Amino acid sequence: MLTPGVVEGPLPNAELHADTRTVLRGWVPTSSAAATARDRTLELLEAGPVTLGREHRAGHVTASALVLDATGSRVLLCLHGKFHRWVQLGGHCEPGDRTLAGAALREATEESGIAGLRIDPVPIDVDIHPVGCQGGSFHHDVRFAVLAPPGAVCAVSDESDDLGWFPPDRLPEPLAGGTAKLVPPALAALRRAPLRPVP
Template identity: 70%
Template structure:
C-alpha cells in the first residue's frame, strides 16, 4: 500500500492551538463532500457549531464540541480494529477529544488512534470519511460533533489495550461485533474506499 499523506504532529501547546485547529476544521469541512445524507446533515450542524469560534473545539464548550475518530484498517484491508469502550461498554472506532496541541483534525484522529491502539507507524488519509453528531455525558450533557477518518496499520501491527478500553479486537468489516456503537457500521463503506485509494492494488 502506498503511504497516504502524513500529518505533522510535533507537540504544540501554545496559546493559539485552538485557533489553529479551529481554522483547519472549518477548511476541511467546508471543502469536504459528504459520504451520506446523514453525514451531510451532521456537517452542516458542525459548521454551525464552529461559528462559535475556537471554543467549539474544546470539551469545555457545553453546547457541543468537535471530536476526531478513526476506523483503523489492517495492512490487507480485511480487518478493522475496534475497542470495547470502558464507559459505555460498546464496540466503537478509536478516537476522542481534541487537544490544544493538535494542529489538524486528521492529526487529532491519528494521535487518538495511536494512543488507544498502542500501534506505532499508523498512517491516515486526511480526507474525512464521515461526520456524526451524538449526545454524550461531557460537562453534564453535551454533543460530540465527531469527524471520522480512515487510518492504516503497518504490516505486523500489534495492538495494546489502553486505559480507555476494556478490550481491542480485529474484525472483518462485514461482521462487526455486538453491541456496536451507533454510526460505527456506516464507516465501513467510505473507509474501504479510502483504503482502495491508498492502495496500488484495489481490494476485491
C-alpha cells in the same frame, strides 16, 4: 487523552479551528446524514475555536478513526470502558493538535498502541450524538480512515476494556451506533489514495 509532553493550556486553538473549517467546507459528504451533520458542525464552528474543547457545553468537535489492517480485511475496534460498546478509536481534541486529521491519528495511536499508522486526511463521515461531557453535551465527531502497518500488534489503553480485529462483515456486539456504516467509506478511502503517515 493528553498528548505526552504537551502542557495543558487554553483549548481555543485557532490553527486547529481553521483547519477543521477548511476540511469540512471542502468535503463531499458520504451520505445525506453526514451532509446534515457536516452543515450543523460548520454552524457550530461559527462560535470560534472554543468549539474544539470539551468545556463547550453546546457541543464540541471530536476526531475518530476506523483503523484497518494492512490488507484492509479487518478493522480494529475498542470495547469502550465507559459505554461498554465496541466502537472506532477516537476522542477529544487536545492543545497540541494542529489539524483535525492529526487529532484522529493521535487518538488512534494512543488507543491502539500501534506505531506507524497512516491516515487519509479526507473524512469518511461526520456524526453528531449526545454525550455526558459537562453534564450533557454533543460530540460533532469527524471520522477518518486509518491503515495499520503489516504485522501491527495492538495494546489496550486505559480508556478501553478490550481491543480486537474483526472482519468488516462480522463486527462484534454490542456495537456502537454508526460504527458499521464507517466500513464502506473507509475501504473506499484505501482504494482512492495512499494513506499518509503524518497529516
